[in-house]
Amino acid sequence: MRSHADDTRLRALLVAADEAALTEAYDRHAPSAYALAARITGDPCCAEDAVQEAFVELWRHPERFDPAAGSLRTWLCMLARRRAIDLLRRQSVQRTHLTRLAGQAPTEPTVEDDVLGAAQAKAVRECVRELPQLYRDAIALAYYYGLSYRQVAIELGVPEGTAKSRLRAGLRLLADRMEAAGYSLSGQ
Known part of the structure; x- marks a missing residue:
């Protein structure tokens, strides 16, 4: 139950725009979110971007996290996963679009x-x-x-x-x- 209480406390502090709470959440949960994003993207830079976007989302909209629905770690990992998939899709679309503009068939x-x-x-x-x-x-x-x-x-x-x-x-x-x-x- 300690985790639920910590998540509830962190959420309240984040809603109050407490930067130390963001740092604490990052220190505690960024490694897990990064590991997941890195497995999805296979690219350290993309994984970093996905994690950064997840924590920006947490900072901008902490009220979207509901401790009763699950842990902060799970929620941040879910956000990082979504962002990582979005980044991969965006890269794929950009590659396809650029090759079409160049009049070439898409290549790997x-x-x-x-x-x-x-x-x-x-x-x-x-x-x-x-x-x-x-x-x-x-x-x-x-x-x-x-x-x-x-x-x-x-x-x-x-x-x-x-x-x-x-x-x-x-x-x-x-x-x-x-x-x-x-x-x-x-x-x-």
Whole structure:
């Protein structure tokens, strides 16, 4: 029963926006969520992203966790599992779409493709993390969580035009930083 009591206590603290409770939940449950996500994706970077998204969900909406329905560990693992599967689907759709645009038949990625893709994804994540928060938040909501301009505006509490402006400016700044890091964005 100690686990249920701890989960109930953590939920109450998270609802009250207690950052120490998030740290405690992360320290306690991230290794399990990561192990599951890594088994699903087979990619450490994707697994990290899935776990990060699960904990962002916990932080943003702690009230969605119900200790009476199950443990926090189980709930976070379920979120990480869903995010890992979503990431795999997104990668598959992107690969198929890109090969169609190039006029080629879809091919299986090589190890080199996977390594290059992982390196580029890591560089993008690092450049996004370095953006000013107002751009970083807008980009994360739109591109990592798939929200529309209107949904981004609602989440940020700003007018829709402001959300669009932040996204455009943030993407421009991101492109500049990516090019400065040596990544060509011209498609060559």
